Amino acid sequence: MKKIEAIIKPFKLEEVKEALSSIGIQGLTVSEVKGFGRQRGHTELYRGAEYVVDFLPKVKIELVISDDDVDRAVEAITSSAKTGRIGDGKIFVFDLNQAIRIRTGETGDQAV
Numbered sequence: 001m002k003k004i005e006a007i008i009k010p011f012k013l014e015e016v017k018e019a020l021s022s023i024g025i026q027g028l029t030v031s032e033v034k035g036f037g038r039q040r041g042h043t044e045l046y047r048g049a050e051y052v053v054d055f056l057p058k059v060k061i062e063l064v065i066s067d068d069d070v071d072r073a074v075e076a077i078t079s080s081a082k083t084g085r086i087g088d089g090k091i092f093v094f095d096l097n098q099a100i101r102i103r104t105g106e107t108g109d110q111a112v
Contacts, residue, residue: 001064001065001066001067001095001096001097001099001108001109001112002064002065002066002067002070002093002094002095002096003062003063003064003093003094003095003096004061004062004063004064004065004070004073004074004077004091004092004093004094005060005061005062005091005092005094006060006061006077006081006089006090006091006092007033007035007058007059007060007089007090007091008058008059008061008077008081008088008089009058009059009081009083009087009088009089010032010057010058010059012059012080012081012083013030013059013061015080015081016061016076016077016080016081018080019076019077019079019080020063020073020076020077022076023069023072023073023076024069025063025065025069025073025076027063027064027112028061028062028063029061029062029063030059030060030061030062031059031060031062032057032058032059032060033057033058033059033060034055034056034057034058035055035056035058036054036055036056037087037090038086038087056087058089061077064096064099064112065112066109066112070093074091074093077091078091099111099112
C-alpha cells in the first residue's frame with residue numbers, strides 16, 4: 001500500500017477529484033493548507049500599504065491506495081493539476097505498512 005500526498009492549487013481540486021474518480025480511485029482527504037516553495041510568496045497592496053504574503057493558500061490531498069494503482073493515480077493528479085506555471089505543487093508517495101478499517105477490523109488492502 002502507498003499513501004499519496006499532493007499539494008495543489010485550490011482551483012484545481014475539482015479537476016483532480018474527477019480525474020481520480022475516473023480511474024476508480026475512491027476515498028480521499030482534503031485539507032486547506034498554506035505554504036510556499038520556490039515562488040516564495042508575493043507582495044500585495046491593501047489600502048495603500050504594501051505587504052508580503054509569505055504563505056500562499058494550497059490544498060493538500062491525501063489518499064491511500066494499493067501499489068498497483070500508484071502510477072495511474074500520480075498521472076491523474078499530475079495531468080489534472082498542471083497549469084505549467086510556478087506553484088503547481090508537489091506529489092509525495094510514501095510506503096504504508098498498515099491500514100485498519102475501524103468499523104469492520106479489516107486490515108491491509110481490504111481496509112482501503
